[in-house]
Amino acid sequence: MNPIAIRLLNQQLACPEFNNPEDVVSYMCAMQAQEYRMMRWAVEMRTRKPSAKAFKEAFDSGRIIRLHLIRGTWQLISADDYWTLLELCVPKAMAVIKGWMSSNKIRIPDDELMKIREILAQTAADKISVTKEDFVDALAKKDIRMDDHRLSYHIRIAEMSGVICSGDLLPMKATYALTANKVKPSVKLDRENALMLFTRKYFKSRQPATLEDFAWWSGLNMSDCRKGIALLGNTIHIEKWGGRDFYLTDDGRTRGFRKDKYLLISPYDEYLISYKSRDIVLPEEYKYKAHNNNGIFQPIIAKDGRICGNWSPFKDECQVAFFDGAHHTDMQEEWARYTKFKTK
16 A cells, blocks of 8 residues: 555545535535635645636635634535534534633623624624624624634634634635525434545545544544444445554545655645644654644645645745755746646
8 A cells, every 4th residue: 555645646636536626625525724825725736727716716605615613623614514514513613612712711601602693693694794803893883892812712603503604705814604695504414424424525535544533633532433434334444554554445546646746735734634643744853844733734845745845835936945855856837836726
């Protein structure tokens, strides 16, 4: 087994199969969207013809939704999966949020929660697509003032309650919309089928991956993770590599890997954040170049899937810094793909 080649193929970073950004997000199940500007490239680099305009159109139309979900962090999900993932993931995500609130000595009584939620929902309904500053203004008109930290928790909880979600895509600033105006109602899967769908999408798009990887990424209890794998039955199997048990789906991609291929990868990309153990593609001595212990991830360069450097996404010219000591060739082909994406 060549785990790096298989991951590149199934993460759609080598020979991507999809034309549309919403198809990528649906296939990946959920994609980390911490960096508002770079989440667009994280999705589009997995399409055959990356286009910033195509991403914006899918986002504004509500086919792709951004909200706080898995592990209480920003995610992109498909509108088709919205209600199912909300039902499955919110209980654990809310426990995480409440833990953060407790550590910050923030307590929100139920009457305050409902009052603020109603104002947030009404503001989103009135203005269609609103910024956090619009929420602040709406609250001020009712003589309600609170610090930014407290308001952020109210917004997150409203997202996880299915009341608000992402609005239109702006260049730099997140917006919010009333979910009822953005996402169509759909029949929710029962929990067992939702768990099976969630598990299948994870291993299909991240394989090979371990049980511990899945538990880290999903934020679910270990018992739920084991149950999800069991529900897949004989469509998934184990292969040993490096002394660890890796799960692979029987319909996974194994052909199409091309050598000497560079990738300019976004910070917080699923290529790293999908796994608890990242040593397969990122040697331990270089991990601080990719992320720190506080969960801050940097833009990275991969050659043949191995992380070897950093790059600067917001410069006019290609600026790279390699740290692996190897000889590297010209990066202009991949840089041209990235710059074309921004204008197309």
